Amino acid sequence: MRTTIRASLIFLHTALMAVSPAAAAETVKIGFITSLSGPAGIIGKHMKDSVELALDHLGRKVGGLDVEIIYGDDQRKPDVGKQLADEMLKKHRVHFVSGIIWSNVMLAVAPTVTQAGTFMIGTNAGPHELAGKMCNELFFTTSWQNDQTPEAMGKYMQDQGIRDVYAMAPNYAAGKDMISGFKRYFKGRVVDEVYTKLGQQDYQAEISQIRAAHPKAVFVFYPGDMGIQFVKQYVQAGLREQIPLYSVYTIDEVTLPALKEVAVGIFETRYWSPDLKNEANQKYIGDFRKKFGYTPSFYGTQSYDGILLIDSAVRAVKGDLSNRKGMIAAMRKADYKSTRGTYTYNVNHFPIQNFYLLKTVKGAGGEVEMQIQKTVFENHKDAYYQDCGMKW
Amino acid sequence: MILLVLEQTLNGLQYGVMLLLMAAGLTLVFGIMNLVNLAHGSLYMVGAYLATGFYQWTGSFLASVALALAATLVVGIVVEVVALRTLYERDHLDQVLATFGLILFFNELIAIVWGRAALYSSLPGWLSGHMQVLPGVRYPVYRALVILVGLVVAALLYLMVTRTRLGMLIRAGASNRTMVAALGVNIRLLYTVVFGVGAALAGLAGLIAGPIYAVQPGMGEQILIQVFVVIVIGGIGSIRGAVVGAVIVGMVDTLGRAFLKPVLSIVLSPSAADTAGPALASMLIYMLMAAVLAVRPQGLFPVR
């Protein structure tokens, strides 16, 4: 043991070792970074619970090897995420870094990880940089590129012949991306584009403006608590019945328990839904509910898929974790049972997948849930893959 | 257009009322105990959670309001006795830091008890409709009720401070605490009562906010900073300042959000207005505060 020889330095080592690195070559180490504290911690919980379920389903082995997961709480701060990544790479010597909710944290972390020669398996954030110019052979995602979801909504509303849409989003980069993604496919008139303060609570002023503008439909992107507040206030103002509400990343299984019947009748687009009829999804949903007692969200499925993707890669190289080329080739096949059904990878390692129109409805048991109405896109590619120089 | 301006003015007033309920307690506690309480937002959060919890438990909105108010009062008193009492004699720096610590504690405690997910909170049917304020102006009943509650609370506060013995003690305590002590008033008890009242007001704001906003850990901080802007503009420790400040901030924020962009697009190109409008709207109240303090370093209604 090296450490016994340098006894004088042990204090430094042990004092800071939160998790002891009983490094053995036969253990797959995965660092999973997400937001666990603060208001966003609920998303992190969905993700973490799904990772644990994936490991249960794999018999606590990944690719046949023992597995060690190190969770990190990025507190939604890019610099903390970056520090965690450094810690996982240099201290824990992980083979894969996974997770990450936020685009900004992802943009800080992903290059750090891939430059170190380690795999980055994104399970939520899909910033366009990583889909285009900054694409990397060590970066894969099990989610989507940010623009794809609003593109699907734009396409649907265009196809429906809806004109005069009022568009709203928080005033930050993702908000603007969402609206521009929407407009990529929606060619009708946009009555107004309104950007509200990030983290805003009260939307009554904006709602009055909407009513005065007399649009035919409203399209919004309000993730998390902003969505809960906007939708509640929209419905309380009596607008739901007058002007239909179409949204992305606003109504989901994280916000639905806080909204319930308030959200009924609102449309979303998404690549996944709890009622997707495939074996992997039904097993995931069923076991998840049994183990954790709540309905998982797409944040969860992506994280679940992420672990399965890693499993498929390690399995393909028969546990030889030094065989990066082999693992890249394996992952490109997306050869695992994804909760969304089968999909393929684009050249930039972003999924080519279906997008559906979902509607919030009161289910048979009186529970409010989201159901697929129709398929908007089949095998949809993101808008940035041509900027990616990878060839395979 | 005029109707829209009117409606937005109403919205501004309603938002101002929400701010006032928070600001009144905060400024009361500052004026009398000289305590900067960042954890005031936590009491707001506690109020919202308790009201939501009681509503689910009792099924009666009014009962949940009463229970939550009483419970927040108790929580406030407990916090005062356990943690804050020792802070009165400390400087503002200590107060800011200790109550910052309390924020972390409360947010995490709520997350442990209720989970991190936002709670489901709704309105009873009789409050969820809307009413015709003027021909062509429909306004949610609940929001109108909020305005009403705010005006009643403002009036009650005014009466309490100017007409009652407690109010007299409060005013005396604010200007001369040794004198009050010499009169034989139990100053500790007075402080506890005042803090409890402030907490109950924050709780009231929280339980009102519950059905409109998201009930989740950390909800208090989102409004807290704006409330500080209110009391700083009004003059810390002044109830009158809190009222005026709340209305000003509510109006400026609401009207800024509604009309800044259209107004800017008259002078700027549409795309420039698109960018500058929301950016300016989100900074507006802070600019207002800086401007007020540049001219009047003690706020609009200085107390001492």
Next chain:
Amino acid sequence: MGEPLLEVRGLTKSFGGLIATDRMDLDVTEGETHAVIGPNGAGKTTLLSQLSGDLRPDAGLIRFVGEDITHLGAPARSMRGLARSFQITSIFKDFTALDNVALAVQAHAGSSFRFWRPARRERALREPALEVLRTVGLAERSELMAANLAHGEQRQLEIAMALATRPRMLLLDEPVAGMGLDESQRMIRFLQSLKGRQTILLVEHDMDAVFALADRISVMVYGRIIASGRPEEVRVNPEVRQAYLGEDTLL
């Protein structure tokens, strides 16, 4: 007697309804020790605060060495040679006695925008400071924290700080307040030693001190000077006796 050193004309200050200084006139001549006396609440400290620049008068004129200083702040007046002591001891408690005085010296010894050389090693600050401490009799206590000095010593320190600014005129607000008999005797003796060399405007309650020190006395009642003159004149002034009815015995 030439031009007065300090000239006050029509000075007025009110707080809400309460008039603290009411169209007041006052002259202080170079070299004299001038005491302002008056019953509690007559507005003496308010007067001093207006003279030192800590309070802004509502109306009136203050002229010092021929210059109108009515609108100058406290630091600027200090620079022109007005130094005050406070009724409630006001010192830098977490500095040593010597630091306190050295700071006063520093304020009048060139720019303080100096960022490198330790001020505590500047002999040009420390030596004059120590000299002043010696004059007030605090030399042995110079390295003590000001907070740890006895009350009387703190009062002495305050005078020392005022003196260290090399003022043309001292404004003293009840220098012997709260002192024991011994201490106040020592303080009075010390102030007597300044007489003639230093112009002093003294606000004081202790009549022993006033009559021991003052060349002239002005009596202030309800914000106005009702009588002014040499001590023996003031002592027999019927208006003054009227105002001090309850305190007859003192006079």
Next chain:
Amino acid sequence: MARSPRALTLAAGVLMLALVPVAAELLDQPFYVDLFRRIMIFAIAALSLDLILGYGGMVSFGHAAYLGIGAYAVGVLTHHGIANGYLQWSLAILGSALVALAIGAVSIRTSGVYFIMITLAFTQMLYYLGISIEEYGGDDGMRLAVRSQFPGLLDLRNATAFYYLVLGILLLFLLLGQRLVDARFGMVIRAARSNEPRARAIGFSPYRYKLTAFVISGAMCGLAGALLVNQTEYLTPEFMHWTRSGEIMFMVILGGIGTLMGPVLGAAVFLLLEDVLSAWTVHWQIILGPFLVLVVLFAKKGLIGLVPDEAAPGG
């Protein structure tokens, strides 16, 4: 001085920090170079805050603003293809100084809670400004394409070289800080903190001195921001979030307000604690919160107060 316990602590601390890269190398744990570099960067920020907080009595609740300005100076220049570190860091210092001058000019006219709140408000303004500027990534921020370049001097991509640069800057600031607070200038701001009416009465106009201190402090913190963005290789308005200001403030109090070593110690303990606690439980804030309260209530002198000091007067 040389034999006082604090001087020994300082020497031991410096020695330990100097040995971190060596130890990390020997233990094959390069992560600690990153961690301690981050700690030292926050130590610089905390130190700069303590100059005005501990010595000047100005409770700035918006110090994260300068961290942000410094970071944006580097990030924006890099974005426009200017990677020259001398230029970038000069801009970081100058820009922060100018912003501090503007904020200070208004804020220092106020006092007490008003000062706390107005510094907070200015930082909120800058935070929302950062979020709104799409060109520089808005809320997302943007990646730093390359670290600041110092041709002929050193390469920041080299973790150890970067580490020693930060250590050098920290030591330089400790020295500068020590000279500053003991010099005439420092005596004035400390005197004004101790008793402002008295300081005015002996002839000081505290405003100019306080404003100067505020600007110096902002400039120092701006350099910390430039270092932080190089450390993170990522620019984000998050650097200016108000809780960040609170954290820096906590570092100062935790370590010991009104001392120079205190903030350094505070930064180290705070960040290590955060690292260890958050790895241990997701509910780490329920421990950190009451810990903060207890420190404020019962350890007024901070951790440095545990180390005896010869009766250093004036503070």
